Amino acid sequence: MKKLVLAFLCFSMLCVTQIFAQSHLVTGVVTGKDDGKPIPGATVRVKGQTTGSQTDVNGKFSLTVPDNANLSFSFLGYLTQDVSVASKSSLTVVLVPANRELDEVVVTGYQTKTRANNTAAISTISPKEIADKPIPGIDNLLQGKAAGVQITTENGRPGANAFIRIRGTGSVNASQQPLLVVDGVQIPDAAAPEFYNTLNANDVANISVLKDASASSLYGARGSNGVVVITTKNGSESSNHISYTFQYGTNRKIPDNFQMMSAAQKLQYEYDLGYTNGDLANYLSANNLPTDVTQITDAQRQTAFNALIAQSHNWQDDILRSGKIKQHQLVISGHENKTNYYASFQKYDEDGIVVGSNLNKYNGKLNLSTEVKPYLTLSNNLSLGERSTNETRDRYNAQNPFYAIYAYNPYEKVYNADGSYNLTSQGFPILEALKNNPENQKYLNGYNTTTVDFHPIKGLSISSQIGLTLNDYTREYFIKPGSILDNYVGDPAAPGDKTDNGSRDFNYDWINKAIYRFDVNSDHHFTVLGVQEFQKDVFTSYTLESKGFPSPDLPTQDNASANSGKNSTSYSAYTIASLLGEIDYNYKGKYFVTGSIRNDGSSRFGANNRYGAFGAGSIGWLITSEDFAKNITWLNVLKLRASIGNTGNFSGISNYQALGLYGFGNYGGKSTAIPTQIPNPNLTWEKKLKRDVGIDFELFNSRITGSFEYYNETTSGLLFQLPVSQTTGFSAVYKNVGGLYNKGIDLSLNGDIVRNKDVKWSVYGNINYNKNKVTSLYSGANEIASNGVGVVKPGEAIYTYKVVRYAGVNSQTGAAQFLDKNGNITETYNFDNAVVESGKSPNPKFYGGFGTSVSYKGFELTADFTYSYGGYTYNNVYQNLDAWGSNYYQAQSTLALNYWKKPGDVNVLPKPDAAGADQTYVTDQYLQKDDYIRFRTLQLAYTLPKAITQKFKVYSLRVFLQGQNLLTINPHHFFGDPEVGIGSVESGLLIPGQNTLYSYPSTRQFTFGANITF
């Protein structure tokens, strides 16, 4: 050991003496081997020093270097080449294109590997793919970018999160989201959605998505849904720069693909159904006519209709708006001597498409690393941001503006004659509520990592990292005194009601790690990793609510006259202690073996099952390293790999679920004690066995690259809330029972069609095919109902639909017909006749993305598409707007006009019965295919020639135009937007793609921006 340190010291002294050596000027040109053309912008550095330069537009460079220096030439996409200068004064350097895939960096979170050494299924997303988009959430930006990673945006709300499903839905009741790891820190599951939103996508250096066991079982009890590993930039990527970017734009609701009834159509529809609306009744009584429309003449009625038609308007114009998007960002980064630095600041503002909906975000970042001693590196990454959003209600009534735009009738006025808001047939004026019932949410979150990396001998690195994460949430909801909602729900003696609630999630993740890389003679290459890790997460929350406010302008609690008595705080914590070991071995870079084992203990689980071991093994064979393959010139890379292992899922249940508890409450203001849960000392994580085989390939001078994988993931011991007989006074107990599997294929392909110096044209595409099946539940359960339209049932995909089959209309009577269980026609609707619709579920059969990029000189045009095929959605909006006459009092689509009117009518809706048992039943009539292809992004960018910008001391100047969600192909005429996220937050319809129920619609954005770098 001592000898080694001495050797290090001597080595560093040698480096120092070099500076005093003789130097001379070297000039030269750098060209590419592929097309023989000069490479502008290539980095030229003196090895071991910070001295360096870049090639000019003609690929030329000149640099004063010490005699006998080594120069290092690098450029993205080419292998770095070292050249000894000796006494030469002119050099010609020919760079060889890199095998793109094999040189790519993959990050497991505990270590960084190159694609070549990797035997796991890991997708990577490069920073360029997600930079400068008018979308704040990194999760949303991943859509269509990686095979097997299904991203479904919750809705179009500014700052909405996305559902991330890696290789299908792997759990029923526990979390289905992957673990998020940022700069090595495991982010608490509850805080992960906020981190995706608050982190600045432009700070990202690498996103690696760990899919198979070989990668994800490194995370043991948290790895079963896969892992998203985000690494941020640290300044080592480029030379010293200051960079400023701005982006401005607007958004709008995506247009409807259906027609609402005009005022005239609606009035006639109401009349035909025997309904007199309030406005009509008011008009009639004001004109001294009977309010019973059957008692007046046709002419009188038409006059009344005309009066209402004259006041009609389009509510979408009144309620919706076009929002503005503004983004500013400043980055200062680079490396000086032994220090890398990266500092950034971002401000992002986005208006929603209604008043009262917007997002303001600030984020600051500083990553610093420095070599304190030759054997000791210190680094600190800090990121902190606040996201403030003003929110609208997401519920199934007129308190939700996106319900209101469809529910209000066109003849209903915004204001009454006296200037007050018209309550309308919905009894509630949303335009008043958007102003007088504001809701604001703030997320302050960030992380800090401090890492000391000690590398005493070659190949050995011992490090300790403390990662702190904080997610602080505050929400304010003010029902202003005198507002209409206050009139409905408030206390007349103490008007106004204010809620302040929030939470704080603080987590520390302490990782002690040793990595040792060594070779046994020149053929056997080893990497050994050992990790000890401890995490503790503390979640606290509070709620304050008061009433009796003197003024709508004074919202803080100290103004209130009365406590509404709902004030409370809470505390909850969990811990995980872990040991992890991993060994990578390869023989001559041809045969690869990786094995890992992790032992996790968690406070969340029952005393009998507190610890679990997780392990994985994988092998790889790089065929193109074999002698026999070296002559196949068109085959650049061919690698086979396979992995197997197990992981766990500890998310989705509360921290104390295993315990038998007595909780507390109130009765008439006095303290009470009540049994709250049934104990289960055996409760433990869900287990997932993952198997994967894959092929990576590069063909034809690496013009075609891609990978193909087959996976099979089996979940067992599902964390189920096992229903118990409610006669026990409980409804359920958490147990590990039941199983499901996901099997499928991931395929990704990239092609360079044109690869000249001036013109480049590339295409990419990826696809996932996934088959999900529930294999077992718990004894006694045939199926578990899901939101009244789906089931979790063995033998079927999760959330397969189960609804009554609609059998059209009895053309003689107009009655609705259904099929009973046996397929016989019946006119009685009975939910017991619902049948499982095998093969129809919200899960798509295929999904993915594709796109293309064309560049000519400084111009670059990129287009990205995403698609989904084979999923179904129960379309509640369709049912609501195309009802069987039951929704006569609200606005309806023109489709609802097509109802049974006389014997012989076919292909019509049932005969409306406004006064009767007015219902539009849940049937497969409203179950729709939600296939789509969406033109996600079109971007045109222009980078000014360096020759021009350099005259103004500008390193680069780039301008860009972007459009988002420009076109949606909807082959099955889905009623509304076929890209379905959540149905409705407040109705609890949160399974992606299962329902539509007036959640925030998707928007179309147009932005322009510019980037200037000095």
Place this chain on the structure above:
Amino acid sequence: MKRTYIYASLMLLSLAGCKKELIQNPTNAIPAGNAFVTPANFTNAILGTYSALKGGNYYGGQDGGSMATTPDVLSDNLIICSQGRKSEQVFFNFTFNSNSVWNMWPDAYTTVLRANYILTNLGHLSAGTFKDNVQGEALALRALSHFDLLRLYAKSYASAGAQDPGVPYVTSTDPTLLPSRTPDKAAYDMVVADLLQAQPLIAADNGEGRLNKAAVEGLLSRVYLYRGEWQKSADAATACINEAGANGHVLANTDNFGSIWLDGDDPATSEVLFRVKIIDADGIPIGVGYEQSSPQGVKPEYVVDNAFYNLFAANDVRKAAYTGTTVFNSENFVYIKKYFGRATGAANTVDFKALRLGEVYLNRAEAYYNLSQPANALADLNTLRAGRYTGFAAGAETGANLYNAILLQRRLELAFEGSRFFDLKRLNAAIQRSDFGDQAGGAGPQAPVKLIPAGSNLFQMPIPQYEINANRNITQNP
């Protein structure tokens, strides 16, 4: 390599520290084993049992099945308001099924469990009045919840055969229990047995919001009435009235009757024998199932059927206490005011009056009538009416007129208070709705379903599907 060894041992040391950290306990609950140690624990537990009555589909229900609304929605007292939110439509239209049901089941059994926890842990208390009272309250609450379940999900006592199923009568805290349905009559017997056991144990006064001796006797008079055991019902009612009177509780008069519905009555003298306490902090506005106030006037969910409304005489103080008129969207409605809220405080938030002396007098009047003691029956009826009609002159009905007068007073007195549907069921009567619409005066859309014949299976609410799925021993109602 020494340093590496030191480092490795440090890692192991820190690991040992982690082990302790792997046990985390909540700050808002205690292990179930520590819940019954001191008498104070039992007081908390008994109040916890009462708090289960506030369940969202029980006495604390709002608009998805609740004691305040549903027994009237399922009857001839109400009509759905065309301007309302159409809540509880499946009940009004009698289109409920096991997936769409008045889900009182889990709430009532939660009460039962909490009572059973107390009863199985009684050994931790030393003998004495405290223990007796706790036991009495727990037994009475267990009886009350089972009785409510029987009223809803099982056949009436009179119409049930010996083997007709009731509901499981649960006396254990075993969470793995999969009980089958106790026969209807046997379950009613167990209700009586628990109440009879509770009666000598429970204290005469437990304060507001808790059961006491008079309340248990009042409940007994109700249960016996449902069983058609007239003498026992009358006796229990007499015991109740005497016991209540000895503690200062008397029937409200026409002056102070209205204050009951604003919770403005004096708890020391009130005729309310048992009220389920609901405070603003509970956030359960139980009146929302009937109406909400809006800037345009009260927006009714259900309105008083015009035929029934006309039965409220002008000098009946219940008319103004129970109902109000409003104009909403230029239509006139008669809405239900009984749960509108206290004089100050959250809207639609009041205690639920679960047992009143008014009912006990009516129980006894009906029992006396059936015992062929019309004079006694008329006396009770007149006592009640004197407290409800200003300027009341004693009536002198006889025979069928007397019987009808008793039933009419019961319908008026207990309107919108969780009784009408159960009374019709108990009496094996049909539900016959009027031809009036929802508007004041009777115009507007009429009820789509006007007749549920006596003895229809629709009088037995289906057992919730959740229970059917979880418990293979439960049979569904036809």
